[in-house]
Amino acid sequence: MTYMENISPLKAVMDIWKVKRGKPEDILSRQQSRLPDLISFARSNSQYYAQKYSLLPERISSLQQIPPVTKSELMANFNDWVTDPEVSIESVKEFVSDMSLVGQLYLERYMVSTTSGSTGVPGIFIQDKSSDTIMKTLMAIRGTTKLIWSDILKVAAKGGRNAAVCSTAGHFTAFSTAERLRLKNPSNGKIRAFSIQSPLSTLVKELNEYQPALIGGYATAMEILAEEQKAGRLNIQPVAILLGGEKLYPNVRAKLESFFQARVLDLYGGTEATAMTFECEEGQFHVNTDWIIFEPVDEFYQPVPPGKQSHSVLITNLANRIQPLIRYELTDRVTMFSEPCKCGRPFPVVQVEGRTDDILKFSTPNCQIIHILPMALKTIVEEIPGVRRFQLIQTAPDKLTVRLEVDEGNPRDQIWENVREALLDYFATQGLTNLSIEKSEELPQRHLKSGKYQHVLIDYLK
Ligand SMILES: [Zn+2]
Missing domain, CATH: 3.40.50.12780 (ANL, N-terminal domain)
Structure with a gap:
């Protein structure tokens, strides 16, 4: 039944x-x-x-x-x-x-x-x-508690477009929800997913063209976009920013409110x-x-x-x-x-307390600093068949070390090769062709002191 x-x-x-x-x-x-x-x-x-x-x-x-x-x-x-x-x-x-x-x-x-x-x-x-x-009803009725009537009118006046900045590397909630809504009414353009796997300049260009009235995403992604807005490369005026999936720290909230002059709604x-x-x-x-x-x-x-x-x-x-x-x-x-x-x-x-993955910082061969969003990396690796658990650790300015555990009965070497290739491909799209990616013999593990599990972290003295 x-x-x-x-x-x-x-x-x-x-x-x-x-x-x-x-x-x-x-x-x-x-x-x-x-x-x-x-x-x-x-x-x-x-x-x-x-x-x-x-x-x-x-x-x-x-x-x-x-x-x-x-x-x-x-x-x-x-x-x-x-x-x-x-x-x-x-x-x-x-x-x-x-x-x-x-x-x-x-x-x-x-x-x-x-x-x-x-x-x-x-x-x-x-x-x-x-x-x-x-x-959906809980989200619509209670999740929007902080919005006031004038916000809703402003959203409508700005065309009501909703940008979901999310990982597009798999069937993740934010992406599949946005796609589901888009497919219901493909021609009206009211909702669109934007990939956090895109190079930042592409993401900024696409958002400038779309001019969303609402924008949703992970705190780390929105923090980087706030920096772009402050630098004048991104120029959008969303009425509200909807966050979820990562811990939002008060300093990041303050940055989002001030650089975008928008209402910030968080969700756990x-x-x-x-x-x-x-x-x-x-x-x-x-x-x-x-x-x-x-x-x-x-x-x-x-x-x-x-x-x-x-x-x-x-x-x-x-x-x-x-x-x-x-x-x-x-x-x-x-x-x-x-x-x-x-x-x-x-x-x-x-x-x-929330999850606290780190934003990684690498520099390209011509010394341009590239920020890598933890969610972007994470979702690329977790989509690879046979991967059970993993940790991606920046162990030097140009080095990423991978701790990998594979599903039982799977060829570890082959899966490692797939992980390595997927990461190299992704870094190449970001202009990072100079990184070395190494496999650790250790299994993924929780932080000894905090007991927290981080998927993406920095572990070297800067
Ligand atoms: Zn309350």
Whole structure:
């Protein structure tokens, strides 16, 4: 049996609107009715959960009774995890390896996005129609909280064009969402993806031509574009800048606000749950706990009290049934707060340590400095078949060292050769023909002190 019951956009809007200014009890009652439904659906339709929960009582009274799950575990059991027998790892891998299908629906009904996430194990995440409707509605209603009416009028007056500055090296959420919207109405030009893999001068030229009213992207990409704007090479006047996928530091936010004179909206979410939070007027992240159960935990999966930083966080996505995520571990360190926010919304406030990859700096043979965005590099490597985990480390002004772990049963030397070639090709498009790329004998690893996993980092004394 497949999950076919679709929540209508109108119903989603009504429900999400109703709790916007409601009480915490309104949220809790929604969680309490949605969670048992999801659990019983997963038990009856996912062999993986049926097996995993086989010793649990019929009626589960508390979340803590449920064992957590991780991305590597779920990915290793993909075909048993999904709740639609037509979905398989083989066919979905084939789908995401075809770049002409970005923005199209898999099996004509599912949205698919790939991710490396922060643990280094690649993931493939599928959303059903209901989840797509709910996440989009959360974004539209709550994700735009900081915009005021005059902003919306300004966006319209400027032609309403929306630029998604993203990695175009794979089926990543930002790219596939932009493509999906574009394909719905290909001729109106209201949304366009711009590749962070393009040389910066190309990206700047294309954005100058497009003149977006809204621009979205990763913090590191927008920071570099802000520098271009300040230098006068980029000349755009977006009303708002939408960020996500990377930690936004206050100094970068200040730079974006001042160089673009635009409103900056940040979002903490993931491919697993795109609209996990929204930013309010007070600049705080609120968790959309009516659809996402969010549990900060320590290294033994025990709850961490409010005000204390967690080791990771377990999320339960109450909106998506094709690939149930129930107490799924996200490796972000977060701090939840029990005090209500000044804005008065009933959703809890969370602070996120976030991912912190470094922007690399190389110089071309004619001494021009080129900034390399971590997301651009990362997404090139994670698209190479057989790559399990990796780390790209700038170990000298002209040297990149690669730590590589390959999927079992794959020829390591061949995969390494593919990685090396893909990186050399990419650097060549940036004018960097003078770099050496070396393989490390070490496996990818977390930072010894911080415990953080970085995909792209600088490790030498400048
Ligand atoms: Zn608030």
